[in-house]
Amino acid sequence: xxxxxxxxxxxxxxxxxxxxxxxxxxxxxxxxxxxxxxxxxxxxxxxxxxxxxxxxxxxxxxxxxxxxxxxxxxxxxxxxxxxxxxxxxxxxxxxxxxxxxxxxxxxxxxxxxxxxxxxxxxxxxxxxxxxxxxxxxxxxxxxxxxxxxxxxxxxxxxxxxxxxxxxxxxxxxxxxxxxxxxxxxxxxxxxxxxxxxxxxxxxxxxxxxxxxxxxxxxxxxxxxxxxxxxxxxxxxxxxxxxxxxxxxxxxxxxxxxxxxxxxxxxxxxxxxxxxxxxxxxxxxxxxxxxxxxxxxxxxxxxxxxxxxxxxxxxxxxxxxxxxxxxxxxxxxxxxxxxxxxxxxxxxxxxxxxxxxxxxxxxxxxxxxxxxxx
Numbered sequence: 001x002x003x004x005x006x007x008x009x010x011x012x013x014x015x016x017x018x019x020x021x022x023x024x025x026x027x028x029x030x031x032x033x034x035x036x037x038x039x040x041x042x043x044x045x046x047x048x049x050x051x052x053x054x055x056x057x058x059x060x061x062x063x064x065x066x067x068x069x070x071x072x073x074x075x076x077x078x079x080x081x082x083x084x085x086x087x088x089x090x091x092x093x094x095x096x097x098x099x100x101x102x103x104x105x106x107x108x109x110x111x112x113x114x115x116x117x118x119x120x121x122x123x124x125x126x127x128x129x130x131x132x133x134x135x136x137x138x139x140x141x142x143x144x145x146x147x148x149x150x151x152x153x154x155x156x157x158x159x160x161x162x163x164x165x166x167x168x169x170x171x172x173x174x175x176x177x178x179x180x181x182x183x184x185x186x187x188x189x190x191x192x193x194x195x196x197x198x199x200x201x202x203x204x205x206x207x208x209x210x211x212x213x214x215x216x217x218x219x220x221x222x223x224x225x226x227x228x229x230x231x232x233x234x235x236x237x238x239x240x241x242x243x244x245x246x247x248x249x250x251x252x253x254x255x256x257x258x259x260x261x262x263x264x265x266x267x268x269x270x271x272x273x274x275x276x277x278x279x280x281x282x283x284x285x286x287x288x289x290x291x292x293x294x295x296x297x298x299x300x301x302x303x304x305x306x307x308x309x310x311x312x313x314x315x316x317x318x319x320x321x322x323x324x325x326x327x328x329x330x331x332x333x334x335x336x337x338x339x340x341x342x343x344x345x346x347x348x349x350x351x352x353x354x355x356x357x358x359x360x361x362x363x364x365x366x367x368x369x370x371x372x373x
Contacts, residue, residue, distance in 0.1 A: 004205040006144035009234030011265065012325070013140030014072060014258050015063045018243050018250055019133040020083075020369070021100055022057050023093040028362035030100050030131070032056035032109045033092050040090055046082050054116050055108040055131045059083075059094070065140070069255035069330055076247045077372065084370055095365035096250075097348065098168030098182035098242030099132050102358045105172075126189060132182040133243045135165060137254050138235040139261045144201030146265060147229040150236045151195055152272035153264040154227050154257075155280060158240050159287035159296055160314065163307045164334070165241035165253055166291050167344035173358060179291030179345040182242050183284075191217070192224040194280055197272055204229065226284075236261075240284075245344045245368045255330035259322035260314065266321070275299045292341045311338045 024031040034056040041047055051060045061079050066072040083094055108131045110120045141147040166179035178184070186192050198204045211217045220230060230237045238257060244250045264270060276299035286294030292308035305313075315322075315335050322328045337343065352361050 002205070002209060004144075004201075004208050004231055006141075006147065006201060006229075006231040007234035008142060009065070009140035010067070011140055011142045011146070012258055012262055013065050013067055013235075014069070014254050015065050015138040015233075015235070016072065016076075016250060016254050017060055017062050017136040017138075018076070018096075018247075019053055019058050019060050019135070020094045020096060020243065021133055021365075022059055023095055023362060023366055025091065025093045025366075028093075028359045028366075030057035030103045030108070031092060033090060034059055035112075036090050037086060037092070040086055044082075046079065049079055050083070052113065052116075054119065055110060057103075057108060057131060058133060068325070069251050069258065069327060072254060073248065073251040076251065080247050080369070080372065093366040093369075095362060095369045096167065096243045096245040097133060097344070097365050098166070098180060099171050101170035101348075101352075101361055102173045103131065105131060132168065132185050134182065134239065135241040135243045135250055135253065137238040137241065137257050138230065138233060139238075139257060140235050141229075141265075144204065144229070144231065147231070147234075147236050148198060148200055148204055149268070150261060150264060151227050151229055152197075152199075152276075153268075153270035154236065154238060154261070155194055155272075156270050156276055156299065157260060157314070158226055158280070159283045159294065159307050160311045161238065161240050161253070161257070162242075162284065162287035163291045163294060164256070164311065164338070164343060165244060166287075167242040167244055167348065169345040169349055170352070170358070170361075175349070175352075178289050179343065180242050180288045183240060183288045186224050189224045191222065193226065194277060195223075195225050195228060197274075197277070199272065242344070245347070245365060246372050248372055249344065252330045252334050255322075255325075255327040256315075256334055259318050259325055259327045259331060262321040262325060263318040273299060275302075291343055291345060292338060308338055308341060 022033050034052050053060045162183050168182035171181050226240045227238050279297050279299050294307045296307045296310045322331050
């Protein structure tokens with residue numbers, strides 16, 4: 001059988017991708033200036049770290065491979081400061097947040113790359129509607145089999161990651177009623193949701209080439225799963241998180257996932273069961289809709305608790321591994337936020353209630369991006 005190559009990487013190495021909004025400083029609407037931005041930086045050594053995304057009103061920054069959250073934070077702050085300098089040159093602002101609160105999907109312009117043009121032809125309004133902003137987290141794995149295990153094991157914790165990262169309560173001038181409205185947008189795409197119950201790299205290889213030979217996929221990018229192996233990087237990629245309002249919050253998420261992955265790979269406490277996936281979409285919806293107050297049904301015990309309680313219990317469980325990685329300073333801040341039910345959606349709703357203005361809300365998001373606090 002032809003074997004899909006898996007690029008071995010250092011176990012528990014970390015990286016992240018962050019999709020930021022390009023904002024008009026005059027109207028605080030999304031503005032299609034990605035081409036201008038990339039033209040401005042084409043001779044910069046940052047060009048490999050700043051990429052276009054599907055619409056011209058968004059930009060993606062990519063970290064390198066790091067071993068510690070502290071190193072990742074230093075790298076991302078450097079990138080953020082560079083973007084802030086460029087923003088003044090071309091007359092735009094940037095901000096985090098999983099959705100823009102008042103843009104219309106129909107007004108978004110597709111970035112004119114071959115891939116994005118083809119996706120637009122194939123998926124039509126789904127692509128324009130996909131002008132939402134996420135954080136992807138990569139965890140290095142020593143083998144394809146480890147990547148398959150970790151993909152399944154992390155699925156049990158998807159509700160936690162959705163609730164922690166939630167930053168998209170508003171959409172098209174309405175409070176969606178969801179803490180993370182962004183997290184429901186990709187469910188309409190084929191091959192979204194969860195990876196099939198493939199239990200080792202040989203099974204995954206067979207599945208990939210079957211789908212490839214049928215003409216359903218060309219590359220791993222055609223799988224829109226919440227969590228997927230990324231064999232060309234030697235990682236597992238988590239794709240469910242809204243992009244946070246600050247770089248520090250984004251790195252806190254990575255630190256949590258790294259410590260959690262260390263626990264999962266070393267202790268192997270999770271088994272991929274039909275019950276876990278029977279409950280997957282219910283638990284995920286609860287996180288998207290209610291955030292920390294959502295109900296979580298444990299697939300192993302069928303015990304019911306809030307997502308907040310499940311995160312607190314998990315942080316206590318993985319504390320040994322977090323200390324070993326020197327990640328507890330980040331997890332201590334996360335624990336405080338979780339206990340106080342404080343995510344970015346809470347902050348955005350509070351600020352909107354104070355200002356009563358979506359423009360003022362986006363202005364605040366831009367200020368948070370600039371100050372990183």
